[in-house]
Amino acid sequence: MLNGIGDFLSSGSSWMFFIFALLAIGGAIFMISFTKVIHMVISLALTFISLGGLYVILEAEFVAFVQVLIYAGAISILMIFGIMMTKHRQGEEEEPRRPWHEGLAIVGSLALFGVIFYAIQKTKFVATGAFDAGKDNTMEIGKLLYNEHVIPFEIMSVLLTVAFIGAIIIAKREED
């Protein structure tokens, strides 16, 4: 990666990638390091939005808008609802630290990152064909969804309905 960094920084989309990647990693790191839960959710919303920007760079406009609508909108608000419905004692955040646990988690995450990074660097990715996004990304995705992938699509909608009804029934207060 270090060899091609000059070429990488020479075009505009690479700069946009750099900015969005910085925002995404920054949001994730802030999510880890903040202590108040609301701040964590807001900083992770920043990560979600910048990932949407990355999707625009990758010519996936429909996925980008879905990302902003569902992740930055729905899931963040759902998490904030979850925080509001459960009480959080702010003062007791700094109770017994578990140094072994956290240290092992850091070591494990870094080891996983090392393995993935090594594999990415070792692999030669060849682009055989040019990407054809079509004139209208949303229309192409719609055609694919309703022709080739129509059965997974319908199964997905059934699954979503079942999951939401189940969520409502689980969270419903049992009065009697």
Added chain:
Amino acid sequence: MGSIVTPYLTLAAILFCVGLYGALTKKNGVIVLLSIELMLNAVNLNLVAFSKLGDHPALTGQIFSLFNITIAAAEAAVGIAILITIYRNKGTSDVNEMDSMKR
């Protein structure tokens, strides 16, 4: 040996590992769910990146990432519902205190 898809994969790996660390160490159940969402997002970034810059560029990667987003939304809804029920029954949202199957 840098390809143009390499930065995206590296970014996704970083996000995935940060999410993994958060899911393993955080005590609040809502934050654990958020970290899992972050890991799912990293995987989605990989899918979309390969859909444009991979070996056989096609729109199918974006379709698969859309399915992935749907599953993530369902998982978040059910997870929050379970957390609210646990909080109502046991009065805690700390994942360390949800150990009634261990005792």
